[in-house]
Amino acid sequence: MSPCPEAAGAAADSIAAAARDASGPGTGAGMGRGIARADGCASGPRVRGGLTGKLRWLLLAVALPVLVTAVPPASGARPADTRAAAPQTVATAPAPAARHIPPASASLHVLFDEDLPPYSYKGKGAQPGARGIYPELAAEAFRRLGLAATMVPAPWARAMAELNHECAGEGGGERSGKISGERSGECVGGHAGRRIGACGLYVTAQRLLLHDFSAPLFEEHLHLVFPASATIPEALAGAGGVVPAGFDGTATAGAGGTPLAALRGMRLGVVRGWSYGDTLDAAREAGAFIAEEAGSEAQNLLKVAGGRLDGAIVTREGALWLRERLGLTSLVTMAPHPLAVLPVHLAFRRQDAQHHLLRDFDASIRDMKADGTYARIVERALNGQ
Numbered sequence: 001m002s003p004c005p006e007a008a009g010a011a012a013d014s015i016a017a018a019a020r021d022a023s024g025p026g027t028g029a030g031m032g033r034g035i036a037r038a039d040g041c042a043s044g045p046r047v048r049g050g051l052t053g054k055l056r057w058l059l060l061a062v063a064l065p066v067l068v069t070a071v072p073p074a075s076g077a078r079p080a081d082t083r084a085a086a087p088q089t090v091a092t093a094p095a096p097a098a099r100h101i102p103p104a105s106a107s108l109h110v111l112f113d114e115d116l117p118p119y120s121y122k123g124k125g126a127q128p129g130a131r132g133i134y135p136e137l138a139a140e141a142f143r144r145l146g147l148a149a150t151m152v153p154a155p156w157a158r159a160m161a162e163l164n165h166e167c168a169g170e171g172g173g174e175r176s177g178k179i180s181g182e183r184s185g186e187c188v189g190g191h192a193g194r195r196i197g198a199c200g201l202y203v204t205a206q207r208l209l210l211h212d213f214s215a216p217l218f219e220e221h222l223h224l225v226f227p228a229s230a231t232i233p234e235a236l237a238g239a240g241g242v243v244p245a246g247f248d249g250t251a252t253a254g255a256g257g258t259p260l261a262a263l264r265g266m267r268l269g270v271v272r273g274w275s276y277g278d279t280l281d282a283a284r285e286a287g288a289f290i291a292e293e294a295g296s297e298a299q300n301l302l303k304v305a306g307g308r309l310d311g312a313i314v315t316r317e318g319a320l321w322l323r324e325r326l327g328l329t330s331l332v333t334m335a336p337h338p339l340a341v342l343p344v345h346l347a348f349r350r351q352d353a354q355h356h357l358l359r360d361f362d363a364s365i366r367d368m369k370a371d372g373t374y375a376r377i378v379e380r381a382l383n384g385q
Contacts, residue, residue, distance in 0.1 A: 107150070110138055110346070111162055111198045114153035115296040118321045118381050119220070119344075120200055122153035129153065133381040134199045137217060138346065140373060141364035155295075157273030163198040164210065165349060195354060199346045204278050212350050215362040216343030218378075219245050221316040222276060224268070224335045225304055225323075230311070233262035236335035247341040248279035259339050263289040269300030269312035276313060277342050298322050305331035313339065317382065 112120035112130045120132040129135075130151035142149040154162070202220075203213055221243070224236060235257050249260035260283055272293040275281055284291050292309060294300045300312035301319070305328045314322075319334050346361060348354040368374040 108142070108147060108195045108197070109150045109152050110135075110142075111152050111154050111159035111196065113156040113159065113200055115155070115298070116200070116315070116318060118317055118384065119218070119315065120153065131381075133218060133378055134344070136377045136381055137365070137368070137374065138199050138361075140368060140377065141361050144364045144367065145360055155273070156271070159198050160273065162196050163347065163349060165196070195348065195352060195357075197346055197348045197354070200344050201347045202275055202277050202342045202344060204275055204281070207275075207347070210350060211347040212355060212358055214346040214358045215365070216245070217346060217365065218344050220342050220344055221338040222280070222313055222340045222342065223316050223319060223338050224263075224311045225301060225314050225319050225332050226311045226335065227304055227307060228331055228333050230333070232333070232335050233259075235259045235262040236337045236339075238337055243338050243341050245341050245343055247338065248277060249339045250279060259337060260288070263339075266290065266310040267292060269294055269303055269309045271295070271297060271300070277340050280313070280340060298326060301326060301328055301332060321382075321384075 112132070112135050114120070114122040114130075116132070118132050120130060120134045123129050123131040130153040135151040135153075139149065139151055152159075199217065201207065201211070201213070207213075224232075226232060236259050250258055260279065263283065267290045270276065270284070270291045270293055272295060276284075283289065292303075294303065297312070297314050297318050300309065300314065301322050303309045304312050314334075316334070316338070319332075323329050323332060323334075346358065348358065365374065368377075
């Protein structure tokens with residue numbers, strides 16, 4: 001829409017008058033003329049004065065864009081602005097405290113003894129993979145943490161080699177084993193983005209130098225199993241009430257002395273690659289008893305039943321489980337008093353820095369104990385379900 005000639009002229013005169021006022025003193029008539037002409041279209045003849053027509057139109061062409069930009073936009077209009085928008089600070093509520101969850105890209109493999117029922121063993125048929133108390137407790141704990149952990153059954157010596165990131169071919173024998181699917185000569189633990197843990201370890205002085213441990217996951221009671229016809233040493237014959245965790249056989253048990261002393265001179269079956277805790281390991285090294293290695297507790301029980309060993313060091317639940325399933329109930333007997341009571345743990349190599357994961361795992365196990373899940377899993381596993 002174009003302004004009428006009178007208004008255009010008045011606007012031009014007003015602009016010129018304002019410029020003159022700003023630069024110096026002017027006449028009152030000039031100021032009044034500028035104001036009067038800015039009021040609108042004159043009904044009478046135009047009064048020319050001060051500026052020529054062409055100059056007025058030139059000033060009007062310069063002034064109109066300035067006037068247009070000075071008028072605020074209507075509600076809802078968005079004037080164009082090529083300047084970069086100023087950064088906005090968005091207030092956010094503080095995130096709730098949460099357990100530390102490792103990156104999802106870092107795959108997690110947890111190794112278990114493949115032949116230690118009912119604690120852990122390799123399933124068969126329709127239930128392959130790791131089964132037993134430890135794998136099922138660990139799987140539920142990691143599930144609650146939102147982690148897709150793989151439970152891997154393996155020979156125990158091999159599991160320890162993997163935990164320590166030993167490469168295939170470095171140690172020979174059992175200690176050079178690999179997780180299924182890995183190429184020969186590769187160090188499984190050394191693969192980027194993979195974490196290797198082992199579950200079912202006792203804490204020993206040597207392992208404390210190499211590994212970080214969870215809180216106790218379970219307690220294993222180590223007992224001696226004898227042929228049914230044998231006389232049980234007095235130090236091992238009495239139950240002696242509740243035996244506390246950490247008992248290592250060095251405390252006196254009744255009138256028969258210490259359980260550890262009762263082993264002297266015996267030929268006892270042990271499992272290859274196992275530690276039985278610092279005290280029993282030291283007694284073995286010192287020759288307090290003669291250790292004969294086998295591949296599993298089941299093999300040792302069969303040797304005891306056949307009269308080939310004086311006894312075998314076995315876990316309490318393992319002895320009860322195997323004695324029934326191997327049909328050895330009338331052939332072997334278990335000493336009532338334990339040699340040792342040792343907590344078991346989940347462990348990672350210290351260099352892998354899995355402290356946060358271990359603490360979260362501990363918290364998850366505590367939650368499972370509080371809501372009854374822990375007890376249900378243990379009972380189900382002891383029943384072989």
